[in-house]
Amino acid sequence: MLLPEESAAPPGHVLLGRYAERSAQGGPSGLGRRRGLGDGQRRAPAPGAAATGSAPTESLTTHRRASDAPRHFATTVPRPSAVNSSGEDTAPRRWGPTYADTSATMGIWNSLSDPKLTLAGLKAASAENPIVKSLAQPRRTGGDDSIPAGGPSAPTQATQLSSAPDVDGNDFPGRQGHDVARPTENIQLAASTRNPDYAARMLGYDRNTFGDMIHDLKHFFKLSPSDNLVFDDNGDVSFQGSVLGNIHDFAP
Amino acid sequence: MTLRHNASPNQERAQRLAYASATVYGDHLDPTVWTTYFGIEPDISVVKGERFKTPSGRMSTYPGRTGVWGCTSKAAITEDNLDPHLKYLTLRLRLPRPDLPALLVNCGATMRFFCYWSNYTGDRVPVIDPTLRDAIESSGATIEIDEYPPRQ
Known part of the structure; x- marks a missing residue:
């Protein structure tokens, strides 16, 4: 599997599912540090680059690395047309977080490169992130993908994101939110x-x-x-x- | 009558088709009173509201529902009919006792001979000698047969 920091980063690609997937495998903070991160090989972000980077689909699928792409995710991504000036995603989206949520998540992800970052600080930084909070919600039961009235809710997002396979096609049975067998809750069978x-x-x-x-x-x-x-x-x-x-x- | 000693409880339990117990019940039963009266140590003794020792030697999970004083033929008699068991108990308690009915009333107690009768084969009929029945009933006690019939 290709790591994000090894990927070229042509602008315009935002892989929400992939980052949500990684968040789902994390520790208490909801963000997991994967192989290759924090090993001192990262580069400093480019001056003026926004912490809104993305992993390029093309590089992920071809495992081809662009030489000039930053290994850090501090790339500049054009704001989608549905995002207003305040950073709020106004486009109706059936799944996943908003553009602003993704940006905040990427900021936390990038902050992992800071050697001064402590675990407590990471927890504090990620505690308010909507994606992290949504992944902490209980998983929905059943296979119904219908969206509740009133739009997507946090539990729905958690199910959608965490149940999605990895962009490389890998699936992780037993991960958070995956449809693994578990005892039925709130039901006691008295015999x-x-x-x-x-x-x-x-x-x-x-x-x-x-x-x-x-x-x-x-x-x-x-x-x-x-x-x-x-x-x-x-x-x-x-x-x-x-x-x-x-x-x-x-x-x- | 066949007396059997030195048999483990498990062996007795597995082989028994019949046995009987003579038991005095009462909410305010004082086991020492009946131990003194009958002159023998009881096989089971329960004080109401207190946990007790079960036949297997465990302490009960729940406290006793009522006071119990009793003796049983399970460990001593191996016969498959009730008469030997009841005879053993009447001899051990020296029944009939003319003063026993009044004592039971005064103590607010009752007495019964509780008989285990295994009839899983469906062809066993319990029979009790009338003389034993008279000796028991004249002492103010009753006989109850707890039959375990074939599977329905």
Whole structure:
């Protein structure tokens, strides 16, 4: 995979997905330092260059490096027509952050070259970045790509960005926001039964042993043979709505 | 009657098709009173509201629902019918006792012979000798058979 700092930077290319992807792999700040960054080989940004650089698609795909391109991302990118004078992106965009957000992200990315930068400073600098905050939002479940009413929201952006494959076609299972199997949240499945045979299987006892255990429990708790008990999957035994004891206490 | 000693609890549990326990229940039961009365140490003893030791030796997760004093034939008798177990218990408790019903009433207690009856094969019918039943019932106690039938 070609690294951004090794790429030529012809103006006019902004790869939001790529940087969002890198942000998704980062640490607490949301920005990850990849191989080659911070090794002292970067060049100082060109005087007067804005911190709005981009990675060129052409160089990424051909692995061809332009000799005069700065290795740093401090390149000048023409403002898209949809961006107003205050830096706000007014174009309707189905996914991703605004132009201003991207510029701020690139500024943070470039700041990694500062040897004086501390981790705390990096966190502070990136804490207010919308992209970083959006990636910290919980992932949406399901495969619905529909945009909620009112426009793209932060969680939607996080899902869109972090689920996108790398521009090199690489996918990273298990990365933040990727559709990996995870336990369903906010749902608790309570298992209980009145059937002793089912309870024996649920709790891992053979039928004869479990019957003996039930008899002992009834003996200790003054229950009659005809009393129907409810067995929970943790072994708790209820009678008439109240927990009496735990059947595991009577295991051999 | 076959007496069996030195058998591990697991062996007993796996092989038992029947056994019985004689138990006194009461919310205000004082185990020492009944230990003194019957003259034997109980196999199980529970004070209401306190955790107790289960047959496996563990401490119970939940406290006792009521006071319990009892003895069982599980560790001593290996017969598959109830009569030997009930006979063992009546002999051990020296039943019938004419004063026992009044004592139970005065203490606010009840007494039962709680019988485990395994009938997973579906062909076992519990039978109790009438003389044993009379001895038990005349002492103010009841007999309850906890049958485990074949799978439905």
